[in-house]
Amino acid sequence: MGKATVIPFGPQHPVLPEPLHLDLVVQDETVIDCLPQIGFIHRGLEKLVEKRDYNQFIYVAERICGICAMGHSLGYAETVEELMGVEVPKRAEYLRVIWHELSRIHSHLLWLGLAADAFGFESLFMHCWRLRERVLDLFEKTTGGRVILSVVKVGGVVRDIDGAMLREIVAVLEGLEAEYATIVSTLLTDASIKNRTVGVGVISHEEALDLSMVGPFARASAVNYDCRMLGRGAYGDLSDFQPILDTQGDCYARIKVRCSEVLQSIAIIKELVAKIPTGDIAVDVKGSPADGSQASNVLEQPRGECYYYARGNGSKNLERMRMRTPTSQNLAGMVAALKGCDLADVNMIILTIDPCVSCTER
Amino acid sequence: MEFTQVFEPLALDSLHDFALSRKEDGWRYVQTLAVNKDDGVDLVYSFMKNGALVNSVISDVPRDAEVPSISDAFLAAFVFENEIHDLFGVRITDIAIDFEGNFYRVSEEYPMTIISPEQLAAREKAAKIAAAKAAKERAAANAAEASAEAAAEAEKPSEDEEARKAAELEAKLAAMDPEKAAKVRAAMEARAKKGGE
Amino acid sequence: MGSFRLGGMTFGSLFKKPETVLYPLETKPAPAGLKGHVVNEVELCILCGICQKGCPADAITVEKKERLWAIDPFRCVQCGACVRACPKDCLIMDAASTAITVEKYRTERTVPDPKAVTEAVVAEG
Numbered sequence: 001m002g003k004a005t006v007i008p009f010g011p012q013h014p015v016l017p018e019p020l021h022l023d024l025v026v027q028d029e030t031v032i033d034c035l036p037q038i039g040f041i042h043r044g045l046e047k048l049v050e051k052r053d054y055n056q057f058i059y060v061a062e063r064i065c066g067i068c069a070m071g072h073s074l075g076y077a078e079t080v081e082e083l084m085g086v087e088v089p090k091r092a093e094y095l096r097v098i099w100h101e102l103s104r105i106h107s108h109l110l111w112l113g114l115a116a117d118a119f120g121f122e123s124l125f126m127h128c129w130r131l132r133e134r135v136l137d138l139f140e141k142t143t144g145g146r147v148i149l150s151v152v153k154v155g156g157v158v159r160d161i162d163g164a165m166l167r168e169i170v171a172v173l174e175g176l177e178a179e180y181a182t183i184v185s186t187l188l189t190d191a192s193i194k195n196r197t198v199g200v201g202v203i204s205h206e207e208a209l210d211l212s213m214v215g216p217f218a219r220a221s222a223v224n225y226d227c228r229m230l231g232r233g234a235y236g237d238l239s240d241f242q243p244i245l246d247t248q249g250d251c252y253a254r255i256k257v258r259c260s261e262v263l264q265s266i267a268i269i270k271e272l273v274a275k276i277p278t279g280d281i282a283v284d285v286k287g288s289p290a291d292g293s294q295a296s297n298v299l300e301q302p303r304g305e306c307y308y309y310a311r312g313n314g315s316k317n318l319e320r321m322r323m324r325t326p327t328s329q330n331l332a333g334m335v336a337a338l339k340g341c342d343l344a345d346v347n348m349i350i351l352t353i354d355p356c357v358s359c360t361e362r
Numbered sequence: 363m364e365f366t367q368v369f370e371p372l373a374l375d376s377l378h379d380f381a382l383s384r385k386e387d388g389w390r391y392v393q394t395l396a397v398n399k400d401d402g403v404d405l406v407y408s409f410m411k412n413g414a415l416v417n418s419v420i421s422d423v424p425r426d427a428e429v430p431s432i433s434d435a436f437l438a439a440f441v442f443e444n445e446i447h448d449l450f451g452v453r454i455t456d457i458a459i460d461f462e463g464n465f466y467r468v469s470e471e472y473p474m475t476i477i478s479p480e481q482l483a484a485r486e487k488a489a490k491i492a493a494a495k496a497a498k499e500r501a502a503a504n505a506a507e508a509s510a511e512a513a514a515e516a517e518k519p520s521e522d523e524e525a526r527k528a529a530e531l532e533a534k535l536a537a538m539d540p541e542k543a544a545k546v547r548a549a550m551e552a553r554a555k556k557g558g559e
Numbered sequence: 560m561g562s563f564r565l566g567g568m569t570f571g572s573l574f575k576k577p578e579t580v581l582y583p584l585e586t587k588p589a590p591a592g593l594k595g596h597v598v599n600e601v602e603l604c605i606l607c608g609i610c611q612k613g614c615p616a617d618a619i620t621v622e623k624k625e626r627l628w629a630i631d632p633f634r635c636v637q638c639g640a641c642v643r644a645c646p647k648d649c650l651i652m653d654a655a656s657t658a659i660t661v662e663k664y665r666t667e668r669t670v671p672d673p674k675a676v677t678e679a680v681v682a683e684g
Contacts, residue, residue: 035459037461037465038465039465039466039467040467042466042467042468044473046474047473047474047478050478050480050481050484051478051480209388209390210437211437211438212390212391212392212436212438213438225390229363230363230364230365230413231363231364231365232365291488291492294369294417295367296367296369296408296415296417297367298365298392298410298415305392307392307393307408309395309406309417311397313484313485313488314488314489314491314492315484315485315487315488315491316484317480317481317484319397320395320397320398322393322395324392324393324395324442328441328442329392329393329438329441330438331438331440331441332437332438332440332441333438335437335459336437361466
């Protein structure tokens with residue numbers, strides 16, 4: 001047994017698009033302990049709620065993170081609506097979920113491309129991002145923005161999607177599905193990818209429950225929880241929703257779960273487009289949240305459950321707004337997954353967990 | 363699975379035992395947050411089980427109080443406990459992975475406890491609105507009393523038909539419960555004003 | 560086997576129409592409703608200042624005395640809150656993005672005074 005050494009990992013590292021620092025305690029190429037450190041890009045956006053009224057803050061909320069922009073604006077709007085007792089029209093709920101699921105597809109394709117790039121699988125990376133571009137084009141056509149959509153407001157949505165556009169969304173997604181199947185079958189059957197991921201960074205089912213993990217990271221360890229199954233908003237009208245689970249709990253299982261979730265999102269969008277009701281897309285919201293009123297909310301983001309909390313103080317500004325993002329909840333799980341792994345596997349494990357540091361540091 | 367959310371109070375002393383019992387019952391730890399107040403903070407601990415989201419609120423924790431860590435039961439809490447220590451200045455003891463104030467690099471100590479001018483203005487505005495509402499209610503009550511006196515005077519035989527009608531109504535209102543009567547009176551006053559213009 | 564299929568897909572793209580465009584020689588047509596920049600049609604503007612109050616980025620300044628409406632395009636986040644709030648519908652979200660520049664600037668528009676115009680006409684008459 002050699003002497004234990006501390007190897008710093010990040011905040012600048014090729015596999016990490018965002019700053020995350022790890023102190024890896026290494027003994028003979030094996031990681032025996034790990035200390036995560038964030039806080040390089042903390043922006044204090046939760047404090048900004050004091051300067052922006054509850055209608056304006058939605059534009060701040062969606063700028064927490066580029067990839068989860070739609071999710072954050074949706075989660076924030078739902079929380080404020082809960083706080084003020086606003087009932088959102090059914091069509092607005094459907095449109096919100098359609099955009100939210102599109103953003104899940106774009107997030108997972110982005111992640112898949114980055115993962116392929118980290119494996120050294122350049123052509124797969126190119127194909128993933130080529131497909132993602134089509135989703136971004138759909139965003140551009142339906143909302144006027146590619147990443148920051150600014151389409152949700154407190155009380156509904158600001159733009160409608162007409163029937164022709166809805167049919168185009170389904171047509172584009174159907175075209176994407178066939179090519180995506182090829183990409184996924186390549187990724188999941190490739191021998192070198194299997195060599196690097198099967199049995200690496202295993203989190204058992206018990207451990208996942210013990211560490212309160214959320215999102216695809218937990219579902220790969222057979223934790224049967226997905227906020228979408230709570231049936232809130234338009235999710236309640238789906239004929240059937242079952243979270244995608246895997247029992248292995250290793251890197252390969254996490255890749256598999258994310259790959260299947262894209263297909264699940266496409267199915268959800270198709271079903272909602274077929275069922276979408278006609279009607280208003282927004283209601284007027286007047287007044288301000290009552291003093292001392294509080295509301296909480298959970299929402300399934302691409303990376304897992306996100307928790308929102310709002311407290312009013314009788315004025316237009318909220319007293320406190322809080323977002324607990326999936327990555328901060330999964331940091332403990334990440335430490336557990338890294339313990340006992342090979343130093344060379346560290347980047348694979350971190351990638352398959354898919355941390356979003358911008359979200360974590362609001 | 364049905365989603366429900368509740369807010370329930372919790373005492374600071376029983377926090378640690380509460381977390382242990384939650385762990386035993388198989389609840390999932392969701393999050394911890396702090397809300398800054400004039401003299402202390404509110405801490406909210408959330409747990410979830412089968413779609414029921416329970417937010418346990420510890421109200422008015424004094425700034426110098428020692429809060430026990432629950433990261434021995436739920437390791438995932440270490441992130442939030444370090445965060446609350448760094449941003450709100452709450453002393454949390456025995457965190458499983460303790461950064462001792464170095465989790466976030468902040469240029470000002472405990473930035474979330476600073477009350478910004480905007481927040482102060484918002485609070486004052488809210489207080490003003492509340493005060494105006496209370497004053498309005500008081501004024502309405504006073505007016506009601508005054509008109510009751512007037513009604514008592516009007517009980518004497520009157521030459522005016524209108525005054526007699528008003529007296530009748532006053533007598534009716536006296537039988538009603540006071541809050542409702544005040545409302546009716548306010549409505550009548552408003553109507554009279556409108557008619558007078 | 561999967562690698563062969565991916566190889567086929569990659570090989571096939573040699574003969575297909577490229578997914579990208581030859582920027583800057585070609586540009587993609589902007590879809591309707593793209594959020595480019597905010598334009599004020601000053602003839603309709605009444606300088607009410609609702610856009611200034613609603614702006615989450617404090618990009619808009621309205622000076623009623625000087626009859627000036629100004630927007631800082633470097634602060635503007637193209638959220639469209641002002642366009643929706645405008646009671647006269649004189650603010651429009653233009654699909655064209657602003658030109659590339661080397662220094663910061665502020666777009667200022669002077670709002671013509673409809674009263675002044677009628678007064679001038681009366682004086683002439």
